[in-house]
Amino acid sequence: MKLSRNWLEDYIDLSSVSNAELENWITTRIAEVDSLETLQEPMEDAIVALVKDVQALAHSKKLFKVLVEIGSGKEAQVVCGATNCRVGMFTAYVPPQGKILVGGKLVEITEREVAGVLSCGVLVAEDELGLTNEHSGILDLSLVAGGRNLEAPAPVLKPGDKLKDIYGGADVIFEIDNKSLTHRPDLWCHFGFAREIAAILHKPLKKNINKYLDDSPEGQLAIKQLVGAGVSEYQVQIASATPCSRFMAVEIIKAKNEISPLWLRRRLQAIGAGVRTILVDLSNYVMHDVGQPNHAYDADRLVGKKLTARMATVGEIFKALDGASYELSPEDMVIADEQGIVGLAGIMGGERSSIYETTNHLFLESACFDAVTVRLSAKRHGIRTDASNRFEKSRSPFAAALAILRFVEIFLKLQPEAQIVSRVCDEFPNKPERKRIEVSGNYVRSRLGVEISDETIEQILTGLSFKVTRGSAAELSVEIPCERATKDISIADDLVEEVGRIYGYENIQEAAPQILPQPAESVKIKEFEYLVGSTLVARGFSEIYNYSFMSGSLAQKLGYDVRAAIKLKNAVDETTAHLRTSLIPNMFSAVEQNYKHEQELYIFEIGRTYEKDFDLRHLQLKFRDQYQTFPTTFERRLVCLVYSSGRDEKELGCLLKPAVAQGADFYALAATVQNLVWLSTEKPVCLEPLAQGDSAYVAWMHPYRSARVVVNGVDLGFIAEARIEAFEDVRERVVFAELDLELLMEVDVTQKMTKALPKFPDSFFELAVIMPEHEPYRNLEQLFWQKAQTKLLRRIEPLSVYTGQPLADGTKSVAVKFYFGSDDRTLAREEIEELQSSFMNVVKASQYSLR
Amino acid sequence: MLTESIIEHLKQEAEQEIKNATSLSEIERLRVAYNGKKGKLTAWLKELGGLDVEARKVLGAKLNLVKEEITSNLENKTLNIQKAESSARYQLEKIDVTLPVKAPVCGLEPAGLHPVTVLQKELENIFANLGFTIADGPEVESDYYCFQALNIPSTHPARDMQDTFFTTSEHVMRTQTSAVQARSLEKMSPPFRIVAAGRCFRCERVDAFHSHTFYQMEGMMVDKNITVGHLLYFMKTLLREIFGVEQKVRLRPGYFPFVEPGFELDIWYANRWVELLPCGLVHPQVLRYGGLDPQEWQGFAFGLGLSRLAMSRYKIPALRFLDDGDVRFIKQFPRILPKGN
Structure with a gap:
């Protein structure tokens, strides 16, 4: 909303208040001033002129030669095209070197020849003086009623008088931010602001229309x-x-x-x-x-x-x-x-x-x-x-x-x-009752945190047209002006605000409260999210944010069923139609976008998905209640990782341990997932093949490079390489993982006691076992854990996997290292040899063979 | 001379051959053999010109029909072979996912956290040091916590479909982290202090200057005899911690239904006042909704726009950089979180 300073001055004397001061008063005590604009003042040069003579020009059908009286007995000859120009009319004249407005810009008038006649100055229309947008003819002052405002008497026009003396000088416009007025029906006008300014400046209103x-x-x-x-x-x-x-x-x-x-x-x-x-x-x-x-x-x-x-x-x-x-x-x-x-x-x-x-x-x-x-x-x-x-x-x-x-x-x-x-x-069928609020000076002081006298409080409220009567010693009974009573002012705290803002918030001093020292119980999962984030950054992954919404068509194309997704009733476009049920679809878009300029990509997002039905496992979580009291929908907190080295599988596979010929990116991301799991438990990650037909399998996944991530018996999510045809433009191998962070944080809640370090060194030996090529390695490990009759086995580690000559087709050789140890002795060489032969027997008795 | 039986024969022959094909190269050979420039079908088509009008009409139609059938058969077979080939290729790529592999990789790439994460953590640390609890709330929020319990009446424009996203589950995408105020009031026993940061949403199309997603941090303190002076103390402390030196600030009137009095806090920056955060004393009605007696308990609350603060803090040229997931942008940001408490 725009306020005119001249208009405000109808109601209040602002002669001693600068524009900057006024802007500051309005902003700090009433409402936000968006901008302050001084209107052009071209009237500086305009004077009253009386038309003495009008003659048609010989060489022009449209122009006239006009003689005007411009005061002090002087006359000027002007060429003019206005059809309303007639002898005896009072108009406005701007002499040479004076300025007028043309197309929003000030232009200087020069003496020049027009159609063979010397034109000395111009007769102007209202728009050329910045008065109004009117441009249908030159200003006819005899038709313009009134002076500078309603109260001013109609001017007696005399050639040579300055127009600005008659109609007032430049105006200044204060543009108020409408949003700061939404609660103030009384402020949508000049009088409303004048009333407030008067209260702030302790000035009387010239005219009180209350x-x-x-x-x-x-x-x-x-x-x-x-x-x-x-x-x-x-x-x-x-x-x-x-x-x-x-x-x-x-x-x-x-x-x-x-x-x-x-x-x-x-x-x-x-x-x-x-x-x-x-x-x-x-x-x-x-x-x-x-x-x-x-x-x-x-x-x-x-x-x-x-x-x-x-x-x-x-x-x-x-x-x-x-x-x-x-x-x-x-x-x-x-x-x-x-x-x-x-x-x-x-x-x-x-x-x-x-x-x-x-x-x-x-x-x-x-x-x-x-x-x-x-x-x-x-x-x-x-x-x-x-x-x-x-x-x-x-x-x-x-x-x-x-x-x-x-x-x-x-x-x-x-x-x-x-x-x-x-x-x-x-x-006017139902006149509203007059509203009163009882408030004490102490209440106002205790809220504002400032010593302000009852008299000042009363004075401020009265200035704002509240009617204050002193009730009992400490109480003020305040009657609300009708314009403020509709919804703005209804409780004592509203009056606290009225007093505070007119008193001036800058007069309130900061003060530290006395507080009870108590531990701050923070939401655990947020801490865990930061821990996961900083761990991933340290491993070279960058964090990106994707939107909480997903495109149904993209999700469907990737194989997600969007029918169960919560939808927006008022989506702005297709990309906001559904609330995401997985971080994956938007991550696919992010991968596509980033691969336009990257050669390799390591990114992650920590974010939420939204589902109608609760994952019942979450109800068992100890810390869930910290932020999920009174839930609306089920919000799952997930981390989504992307690993794409852009490198040849063999080349990268050589760097891994054991070296692998295929699926290096998959194994690298699996190792990163293991890192994250170690933030929560020392238990190993079990990757279980996820094949077509499995409920967690989604169409975008590589059917032979996808796995469920299980830790301590809890299904946390998956790791999967994307099918190449799931992308539009990306031609690199991209591996995704998605893990439920709350399940991960609480995956192992057993209280662990610190163990003393072993006093005796471990012993080990290695075996190479030949097994069918597609037999999972895990089966081999399980075989030893189940069949080996010893409590000395501490750990099994694969050292290498080999296929090719001289092995038969369809078989692989896996070299495994076994670690043994005892808490009360160093194992003797004989014991190790015995264990070794018993382990060899385990292999011989199985469907595998020793190499 | 073209006859119907020739056409029929041609059709059956093609069908059989396509059926027997097992590779894409075979399919291509068949396409050339039938539909190519010198193909069998093409040759017969050329001969149509020599026939009389009636025969040309009948046989021409049949021949064209067969041509269409063959073309479509070839296409279907191509898809089938591609599918089988890709399936076979994927099978060849089979890996043993159960094999535990160590990846001794370090320093793959310089990496960064999202600037909003960094800022959020920094702010949380400051408040944690001042004894604030780090709280949190859902992003899909109920009308009650997002509006009603914050004293925003049902007729308020913020509750219109044009400003707020509504879900088919009859909730809203929270428009402000202030919803956590209402939840904390219900859940925590006073006195308490909380901050809660996170994602908020408004019904808006994404372009260079607007987004339907933005980030806020809400703060609230509930205790006895809380004054505007206390609010000012925490805000100035916050700004001193963020900027390292004392900041010149001012409070001016601002209207938010859940605070009374309500303020905008401006900061003196680059020789002018810059609007930084809305704040105020908690409205008695909000305390009542939270089950507290406003005669006994008072409080202050504030909201920080993290998107804007991050932009000025890190001199981010446009809002969209926070959202468009460009890794080149993220890599510029601190690789470690600000020091914890």
Whole structure:
């Protein structure tokens, strides 16, 4: 919303306040100033000129040679093309070296020859002076009513007088952030701000229009005194169950719909409002002046003499004054005459009854419409107006009188021949009770943390139009001004804010509270997430964030069933249609994107997925309750890893231990997963082949390079290489892993005691076993753990895997190292040899053979 | 001379041959043999011109039909062979996933944490040092915790579909970490202090300047006799810790339904006031929703926009860098977390 400084000065003397100071006062005590703009002041050079002579030019059909008197007996010859130029008119003249506005820029006037005639200076139109956008002819000062504002007397025009002395100098516009005003229905106008500024600066208001709020006897009297010619036959009515708390209107006759006075047009233009003719402009002006939206109907175009506020019927058509037609429903509130709808209540007037050039008979409406009804209606039809914007903030019905009184006051001053017809229609079925709040000075002080006297508190509240009476010694009984009582101010804490902001928050000193030392119990899983993140970074993985939503088509293409996914009711596009059920689909996109410029890729994401059904295993977790009390949906915390070395499998496989001929990237990521598991338990990761048909198998997975990650009997997730055809452009091998972090964190909750280090060294020997090529290595290990009759075996480790000559096709040789030890002795060589032969016998007795 | 039986024969012959084909090269050979420039079908098609009008019409239609059938057969067979070949190739790639392999890899690549993670951890450390509990809450939130318990009335515009994502599970994507305030009030016994950071969402299309996903940190202290001065103390301490030196700040009026009075805290930065964080004293209604008596307990709350703070802290040129997962961007960020508490 834009505020004009000149306009504010109607209400308060700001002569000693700079623009920067004013901006600071407004921002720190009322609402945020977005910007401050000083309007151009080209009027500096413009003076009043009297046209003495107008002659057609011989060489031009469009131009005239004009002689003007410019004061002190001097005259100037100007070439001019304006058709409204006539002898005897007062206009505005800018001499050479003076400046005018052309296309938003200041241009200097030079003396020059036009069509063979010397032109010394120019006669200007309103837009060239930055007054308004008017450019239909040169300024005709005799037609421009009034001076610099409503109160100023009409000027006596004299050639040579400076225009800025007559119409006032440059204006300064403060643009207020609308979002900072959503709770303040009283601040959507100049008077509202003036009232606050007066309270801040301890200055009196030049004119206090609070008295027009008819919640006081004064205001009621003002309305009663509004009488004029005859008795009006016009009526207003509020239909039952219509959320219109008040409906006022007044009939005005003998009006002239002429051009508005210059000062009024300047002000509307300065705050960015459009300018038409007085009947429309004034209605608009009053809204920006006192905040109350109102609407002027052409009374002669209304059918019948009664306006009714009611709800629309199904499918009722409303033709608005913007020319568009709207199909309404019973949720829309309207104003109707006998023939039909003449206005969408609080939003926009209708076309049929709008003001025309010839309108001279008005019916002026000022009502109070329900905020939510107006907001939803405006939203439904996509028409937000200055009026709907104000009604959305919950206006007071008492403020309806403001617009009537202010409109009539200004209008009758501008057009003394116009008359109102008695009396003001006013339907006001349920007057709200006056609201009071009891608050003590101690309460205010204890909240703000500042020593501020009861007198100061009272003074601040009174300045803001609260009525304060001292109750018992410590209590203040505060009556809320009607405009603030609709929703903004309802409890003592609201008054704390009023006092605090006017007192000045900068006057509050910081203070450390006295607190009880107590350990802060933090959410364990967050700590664990950081631990996982920093571990992965140390291993060369970079963390990325993907969105929480996923594209259904992408997920489906990868083989995920999206039917069970939670969806967004109001997704903005296909990529936000579903809540992700796995981190994988978005990670595929990230891999595609990054491979446009990377040769290898190591990334991870820690994030959540969202599911309707709970994973029951989570209910057993000890720390789950820390953040999942009152759950909505099941949110799983996952880590997703991507490993893609971009290297030849054999080349990388040689670096691994044991060396592998195939699947090096898979094994490397498996080793990283083992690292993560070690953050939680020393137990080994068991990878179980995940084949097509398995419930955890997804179509994008390589059917022979996918595994379930099981630790301590708990299924934590998977590791899987992607099928090459799952990508669009990527041609490298990419291995993904996805693990449930909460299950991982609590995968092994046994309390572990520290063990003393072994006193005696371990012994070991190696065996090479030939087994079928596709037989899992794990079977071999299990064989020894199960069949070896010894408690001395500590650990088994594979050293190498070999296929090829001289081994038979379809077989492999696995070299395994066995570690033995005892807590009470070093094993003797004989013991080792005995163990070795017994282990060899285990192999011989199995389906495998020794190499 | 083209006859129907020739066409029929051609058709059967092609069908058989395609059926017997086992490799892509065979398929290609068959395609050339039938549909190629010098193929059998092509040759017959050329001969159509020599026939009389009636025969040309009948036989031409048949021949073209056969051509279509053969083409489609070839395509289907190609797909089948490709599938079988890829399946065979995958089979050849079979690895023993049970083999425990050690990967003695170090320093693969310089790597980084996401800047929001780094910032979040740094802030959490500061607050943990001040005795705050690190709290957390769900990202899919109930209407109650996201709005109602925060004193945001059902008619508030924030509860419109155009501002907030609604899920088919009848919840919302949380629009603010403030939801954790409401949860903490219910769950924790006062006095307490919490911070909670995380993802928030708004109904918006993603472009260079906007995103439907952003990151916030919420803080709340509930105790007896809490004042605006206390809030100011914690905010100034926070900023001193972040920036290393005392910061000039100011409070000015701001409106949020869950605080009263409500403030915007501005920081003096590069010779002007910059809006940094909204804060205020906890609204009595919010305390009541949390089961506390506002006569006995008070509190303050604040919200920090992590996306914006990260951008200014690390001089990130555009919001989208936080979201688009470009590893080149991430690699620039600290590889270790800020020192813990």
